[in-house]
Amino acid sequence: MRAAMYYGNSKIEIVNVPEPSPGAGEVKxxxxxxxxxxxxxxEYYDGPIFISPREPHPLTGRAMPVILGHEFSGTVAEIGGDVTEVSVGDQVTIEPIYRCGECRPCRTGHYNLCTSIGFHGLMADGGMAEYTVVPVNQVHRLPESVSLGLGALVEPMSVAYHAAALGGVGNQDSALVYGAxxxxxxxxFALRGMGLTEIDVVEPSPERRAAIERLGARTxxxxxxxxxxxxxxxTNGDxxxxxxxxxxxxxxxESALASIGERRPLISVAIYDCPLPTPLLSLVLRERRIQGTICYTADDYRAVxxxxxxxxYDTTxxxxxxxxxxxxxxxxxxxxxxxxxxxxxDPTA
Structure with missing residues (x-):
C-alpha cells in the first residue's frame, strides 16, 4: 500500500509498505x-518535535520513521480478536490518543492530559496511507447522516469544541475568536452549537475573513x-x-485580554512559536485568567x-x-x- 513516511526535517516520501494486520483489540x-x-x-518544516528520532514511545514502542496522519476517517476493513464494538463495513472516525490509563489524569477522565500521551500518526503509523491499524478505544462509529469526508474533520473540530467548552459560556453570552x-x-461552529449568537471573529487576512463570512460569521x-x-x-465597558x-x-x-470582562477567561488553543510576555497586571487587576487547552476526549467527539x-457544520x-x-x-x-x-x-490517489 502507499503511505507518506516521515524520515525527519523536510523529508517525507510516498513509499510502498505492506498492509498492516490487526492484533487483539485492534481494528484495521x-x-x-x-x-x-x-x-x-x-514536524516537516521544524521537526522532529513530537516524533522521536531514536527513543521508542513508551505506549507504542515506535520511533521515526513513521507514517503521518492523525485526522482521518474510513471504513472498518478487518477486526482483531476480542473486538465487539465495531464490525467490518462500519464507517468510522478515529480519536488518535494513546493513553496509559494509570496516571492521575487518566484515572479522573482527563486522558487528554495523560503523562505518557501519544498520537496515532506521530508515535505510531498513521492515516496518510491506504490502511492503518488502531486500538479499538480510538474508534468512533459515524452517525449515518455524517459522510466520511466530514468524518475526517471530527478530530480538529473536537479540538475546537473542547476549547469552546472550557470557556464556560452559554446562549446569553458573547465571545471573541481570534484567528479564522x-x-x-x-x-x-462549536460556540454556535452551544447557543451563542454574539460572536465576532478577529482576523487580519481578507481571504480568511471572506471564507468564514460566507459561513455566516461576523468578523x-x-x-x-x-x-x-x-x-x-x-458592551458599556463590560x-x-x-x-x-x-x-x-x-x-x-493582548487584544483578547483587553476585551474580556472581569473574572472571564482567555482560552489559549494556539501553539506559540515564540515565548509571549505574560500580562500579569491585566490578569491581577480584573481577576482575568488564561486557560490552556489540549486535544479532546470522547465526550467532545460525541458532541461534534x-x-x-x-x-x-458546513465545509463550503x-x-x-x-x-x-x-x-x-x-x-x-x-x-x-x-x-x-x-x-x-485522498490516500488512494
Whole structure:
C-alpha cells in the first residue's frame, strides 16, 4: 500500500509498505481521507518535535520513521480478536490518543492530559496511507447522516469544541475568536452549537475573513478596528464573556485580554512559536485568567458528531481534497503560504 513516511526535517516520501494486520483489540481501517494538521507542518518544516528520532514511545514502542496522519476517517476493513464494538463495513472516525490509563489524569477522565500521551500518526503509523491499524478505544462509529469526508474533520473540530467548552459560556453570552483558520472556524461552529449568537471573529487576512463570512460569521479586521475599544463601546465597558486565541501571536493575546470582562477567561488553543510576555497586571487587576487547552476526549467527539448529524457544520469554501501524491507541493507548501485553508488527503490517489 502507499503511505507518506516521515524520515525527519523536510523529508517525507510516498513509499510502498505492506498492509498492516490487526492484533487483539485492534481494528484495521481503510482510510477514506486524512486532514493535514498544523502539527504535520511543524514536524516537516521544524521537526522532529513530537516524533522521536531514536527513543521508542513508551505506549507504542515506535520511533521515526513513521507514517503521518492523525485526522482521518474510513471504513472498518478487518477486526482483531476480542473486538465487539465495531464490525467490518462500519464507517468510522478515529480519536488518535494513546493513553496509559494509570496516571492521575487518566484515572479522573482527563486522558487528554495523560503523562505518557501519544498520537496515532506521530508515535505510531498513521492515516496518510491506504490502511492503518488502531486500538479499538480510538474508534468512533459515524452517525449515518455524517459522510466520511466530514468524518475526517471530527478530530480538529473536537479540538475546537473542547476549547469552546472550557470557556464556560452559554446562549446569553458573547465571545471573541481570534484567528479564522480551521480551528478558529471550528470554535465558531462549536460556540454556535452551544447557543451563542454574539460572536465576532478577529482576523487580519481578507481571504480568511471572506471564507468564514460566507459561513455566516461576523468578523473584525484588527488592522482597521480597535477591537478592545469597539467591544468596550458595544458592551458599556463590560467586555465579552470569553475570548479564544487560535491565532498564536502576541497582538491577539493582548487584544483578547483587553476585551474580556472581569473574572472571564482567555482560552489559549494556539501553539506559540515564540515565548509571549505574560500580562500579569491585566490578569491581577480584573481577576482575568488564561486557560490552556489540549486535544479532546470522547465526550467532545460525541458532541461534534451529534452536531454534524444535525447539519451544523458546513465545509463550503474552506475544505479541499488533494491526492496523496501531491502532499508536499500541493499540500504543505500551499498551507504554509496561506493559499489554502484546510486540506484532506485522498490516500488512494
Amino acid at each position: 481501517v481503510k482510510v477514506h481521507a486524512n486532514g493535514i494538521c498544523g502539527t504535520d507542518l511543524h 483558520g480551521p480551528i478558529g472556524i471550528g470554535l465558531w 473584525l479586521d484588527p488592522a482597521a478596528v480597535d477591537v478592545p475599544a469597539l467591544i468596550a463601546d458595544r 467586555g465579552v464573556d470569553a475570548a479564544f486565541d487560535a491565532a498564536g501571536v502576541a497582538p491577539a493575546v 458528531m451529534a452536531l454534524m448529524a444535525q447539519g451544523h 469554501g474552506w475544505v479541499d481534497t488533494i491526492p496523496l501524491s501531491d502532499l508536499i507541493d500541493g499540500g504543505f507548501t500551499e498551507l504554509r503560504a496561506g493559499r489554502r485553508m484546510k486540506l484532506l488527503i
